[in-house]
Amino acid sequence: MRRFRLFPALLLAPVLTGCFASEGAGGPGGGSDAEDGSRLRVALAFPPAENLSPYGDDATILSRLGVTESLTALDANGAAVPVLAASWRRESDRTWLFTLREATFQDGTDVTPSAVAASLTHATEAEPAPAALSGVRLRAQAAGSTGVRITTGSPDPVLPSRLSSPSLAVLAPKAYGTTGRVDPVGTATGPFELTKVTGATSATLDRFDDHWGGLARSSGVDVRFIADGTARTAALRTGQVDLAEAVPVAQAATLDRATRKETATARTTSLLLNSESGPFKDPELRAAARRAVDTSALADGVYEGHADAGAGIYGPAVTWAEGKRRAPVGRAKAAAPADTKLTLATYDNRPELPEVAQVLKQQLEKAGFEVELEVREYSRLESDALDGRFDALVLARNTLVDTGDPVAVLASDFTCDGGYNLALLCDKGVDRAVAKAERATDTAERQDAVMAAEADILGTDAVVPLVHQRVITGVADSVRGALLDPYERTLVGTGTGTGTRR
Structure with a gap:
């Protein structure tokens, strides 16, 4: 039996501005205070477990922190919406053509059809294969200056939704080394660039100023990995963090009602x-x-x-x-x-x-x-x-x-x-x-x-x-634009940041 590790999800945050609950009046669009935005402090429950491989558990971390993006995302109804792909059409029962938007990788190189096709090809060749490709044969090829043609071994009517998967992030060619390890540090496309990871304790992200969706409201994100739910909630309650995921039910009553955000x-x-x-x-x-x-x-x-x-x-x-x-x-x-x-x-x-x-x-x-x-x-x-x-x-x-x-x-x-x-x-x-x-x-x-x-x-x-x-998420009163969605793929996006409520 083929078995592998899984713990899904990837960002896709900027496109989700109209799709999921966004806490605060500022919305995810950046806003007037983006230029001098303060840093956001976040407490996550799960530390990196697999050297930040996008094909395993850590894809969720990369997604929720706004580091990685895929060709598509899902809206609140589960339908595919554009991210790095601006549009797509089905050419035959097994072939789709995706048209890319203009975007830049965090290493300064352009998001090109050949780079996207290569990134998807690496995912298909990963051992073990990402869960989103379980039982699926997929071939991606560059098509002209803006297109990527994707062919599946059998008809796949949900391919645009499949490509929203947390495990199918698009990364720059530099991310793929000769050893088989995939390194998302400085090679993704999201609004925040991962700059430092301290074991299972913390991580540092800085704003990626050339993100295609605009300048993020926060200048960066400081992450603490706190497995203990009581400690995670206490960090929010005492002002040590601005966002805390997975607040325990037993701790919910210790937070102000306005701070507790419950998401189906x-x-x-x-x-x-x-x-x-x-x-x-x-x-x-x-x-x-x-x-x-x-x-x-x-x-x-x-x-x-x-x-x-x-x-x-x-x-x-x-x-x-x-x-x-x-x-x-x-x-x-x-x-x-x-x-x-x-x-x-x-x-x-x-x-x-x-x-x-x-x-x-x-x-x-x-x-x-x-x-x-x-x-x-x-x-x-x-x-x-x-x-x-x-x-x-x-x-x-x-x-x-x-x-x-x-x-x-x-x-x-x-x-x-x-x-x-x-x-x-x-x-x-x-x-x-x-x-x-x-x-x-x-x-x-x-x-x-x-x-x-x-x-x-x-x-x-x-x-x-x-x-x-x-799921109960702890959101400090000063935070705007937290992205809370039923798929638990997003948390921080371009419009997420701290500031006085309007």
């Missing part, structure tokens, strides 16, 4: 059961675990009403899903656990997860399982989870983050060749259902096929949806 997201917290080895290789024990879980106790208790009880892989933020949802298919009859021993794992970067896992431990033990709980920082847990060293895992996953296409998370997370298949599920019926969804070109037909595949996946009991999250 496509993030679902699920219990993933190792279907390849251990006790949950038995579908009847998976059914017993699923039956033991009380999701309402999690939504109302752990999340204090800041989440909805799990209904499926896709939650309320995916507005079309509810009306198309189907009953799970082919569930096994639950067996008696009979003191079955299992290891349940989660991570503490998202502070509610250890508490969720503790409640699940109690619920499973009440049903007759013997549960050992293990909590780590995410970067120290992922590789073991991918290798199947845990019997069960509590994971918070944005179901639309890779491409905005709902099929992508199914292919990545629940198929035999899926690169982020933490449930280690390999079911021929599921693979067929996901493949059918991938082939669908009509929007309504594709959505129907996605929900049919969801029903097949839920029928295996390899995944138990727990809650659908609303």
Whole structure:
């Protein structure tokens, strides 16, 4: 089974000015105080884990800080909108032509068709491949002075959305070394240039004055990586930072109401059961675990009403899903656990997860399982989870983050060749259902096929949806233009900065 690290997203902030919630009257356009803008202080939950490779976990960091951009972005409805590509058109069922806008890389070179084609080619050749390209063969070629022609191995009706992926940032030729390492320092196109990273502690960004979207409001961004949610919230409350992501539910009440910004997201917290080895290789024990879980106790208790009880892989933020949802298919009859021993794992970067896992431990033990709980920082847990060293895992996953296409998370997370298949599920019926969804070109037909595949996946009991999250971001009263979106790809853009409220 092909497995690789993932933790998605990339910036695309300037184009999202009309797409997502932007805190403050100034908006993301820069504004009159851009020339002498002060530096912005940001607290993030996840430190760099893979030398800032755009193909792994760190793509999210690069995106949210306004460092990297892709050809397209997603609007609030999940439709592709222009970023480095000013426009595009479909030439045939497998070929698209993207027309580039005038832009400059942070190393001073021009964003040219050949540079863009080379950057996308590097992504297709990456080992392991980015999640957005799972199961996709893609070839990019320069087309004249402003165009990039992209051809796929089979028809791909969502290609413009796919190219918005966090893992498909466009970087200058200088970024790609002979060793295979990709270096985004000084080679991206976003409004902020990464200039210094101090291990897992901090990072420094300076404003990129030649950004195609205009001069950023802030002169730079000073980042602190604070894994502990209580400490992250305290840093905001005491004025040490201006923005703090992923404020814990338990800490929300310590912030002024105006400082707490709650955003409905496509993030679902699920219990993933190792279907390849251990006790949950038995579908009847998976059914017993699923039956033991009380999701309402999690939504109302752990999340204090800041989440909805799990209904499926896709939650309320995916507005079309509810009306198309189907009953799970082919569930096994639950067996008696009979003191079955299992290891349940989660991570503490998202502070509610250890508490969720503790409640699940109690619920499973009440049903007759013997549960050992293990909590780590995410970067120290992922590789073991991918290798199947845990019997069960509590994971918070944005179901639309890779491409905005709902099929992508199914292919990545629940198929035999899926690169982020933490449930280690390999079911021929599921693979067929996901493949059918991938082939669908009509929007309504594709959505129907996605929900049919969801029903097949839920029928295996390899995944138990727990809650659908609303993310709380701490935004100081002095901050304008924070970019809060349901895909959690953006946070800082050209219009994000501090200043007196108007």
